[in-house]
Structures are given as C-alpha cells and as structure tokens.
Amino acid sequence: ALEGLQVTLNCDNFTDGYVLSDRLHEHTEWKAANYYDPKSSKYLICFIDNINMAKVEPEGQMTLSETIRQHIDHTFIFNKSQMSLNHLRNTVYNVTCGLNHKLSSRFIRHFATFALHYPNKSTLQSIFSAVSKTKLSSCTINPSKLSEMSEDRLSQEEITPELVDNIIRITIDIQDRL
Numbered sequence: 001a002l003e004g005l006q007v008t009l010n011c012d013n014f015t016d017g018y019v020l021s022d023r024l025h026e027h028t029e030w031k032a033a034n035y036y037d038p039k040s041s042k043y044l045i046c047f048i049d050n051i052n053m054a055k056v057e058p059e060g061q062m063t064l065s066e067t068i069r070q071h072i073d074h075t076f077i078f079n080k081s082q083m084s085l086n087h088l089r090n091t092v093y094n095v096t097c098g099l100n101h102k103l104s105s106r107f108i109r110h111f112a113t114f115a116l117h118y119p120n121k122s123t124l125q126s127i128f129s130a131v132s133k134t135k136l137s138s139c140t141i142n143p144s145k146l147s148e149m150s151e152d153r154l155s156q157e158e159i160t161p162e163l164v165d166n167i168i169r170i171t172i173d174i175q176d177r178l
Contacts, residue, residue, distance in 0.1 A: 004043030004092070011054040017067030020048075021077050028088055034076075035087045044088070048095040052102065062103070068093055069107045121172055128168045133161075 007027050009020060027044055028036040038044035054064040071077050072093070076085040095111060097103065119127065 003041065004045045004090075005038045005041040006045045006047065008047045008049065010049045011051055011064065013053065013055055015053070015064055016055040017063035017078075018080055020046075020064055020067050021079060024077060024088060024091070025079060025081075025086070034084060035089060037089050038091070042090060044091045046091060046093050048093065050098060051095050052098045056102075060102075065103050065107045068095070069104070069110065072110045121176075124172050124175065125168060128171060129164075132164050132168055 005027055007023055009015065009023055024044065024046065025036070027039055029039045031037050048064075048068070051062075051065060054062055056062050067077060071088060071091065075089065076087045078084075079086045093111075
C-alpha cells in the first residue's frame, strides 16, 4: 500500500493550474536548491476529482491538465509566488473524469484508464438502502417534533422505514433528472 500525505482537489470552472500548484506547495517542504518533497511522508498522493470540470481557457486549453502533464513529464511545477520552477518529487496523481472529457492524448497517456457505467436504479436502491438504513438506524425521532410535522402520531418504528424509503426514492429521482 502506498502511504503518504493526501491532497484532494475538487474541480470547478475556477480550478486551473495555479490552484493545483498552490495546493501542492502547501503540502511540500523545501529540501535543497529548488527541490521539494512532501511534508513528513514518503509520497504526496493528489486526488483530482472531475478534471473535466476544470477551467478551460478561451483558446480551448485546460491549464490544470497541462500542469499535471508537465509535472509528470519534467518533474517540476511553476510557482507563481516565487516566479520559479520547483521540482516536486514523490508525487502520485489519481484523476477522475466524466464521459464528456476534452483531455489531450499527451495527458491521458500517463494514466491507466478504465470506464465504469453508472449504476441502474435497482443497484442505486440497494446501495442507498444499505447506507441509509445503517446510518439512520441509530437516529431517534423526537415524538414532540413528530406531532408538529404530522397530525397523525406515528411511532418511531412506523415512520423510520417509510421515511428512509421515501428519501431514497426521491434521491434516485433527482439523480435521474441530473
């Protein structure tokens, strides 16, 4: 197992190469000259979530993916605060991407890729049921608050499974609309 310091970057339309550079530099320490290593660990494990949501420049380029590619190819990242190239060692990337990605082949060649289909409704139902019923089984419903929500006075045993099933059904319906 790979042990190290974990950094997560959730991408949105403001995430670019500079955001990644800043996040990586927060978790590294200077060693010698312009070489940096992860703070107090062997590896810096960088998880980039949904890279296809990152900022796209007017020219159509995505600086985030090109920054990662440049780091993998040449072992350095540009540090805009110091205006220098810093060599970041012992960094591992794990990147997720949606189906509508526009990533360059120069970037993709550095990763082992595999595709997962989105689960169907019955699979989602079983996943959400298992998680929700486990988490909500320890919850208690205050009977005084229950009477404010409904005119019928139902016991916790009567309402909890029904409530959980309705939450699951609504969650799956909303997910289908997305």
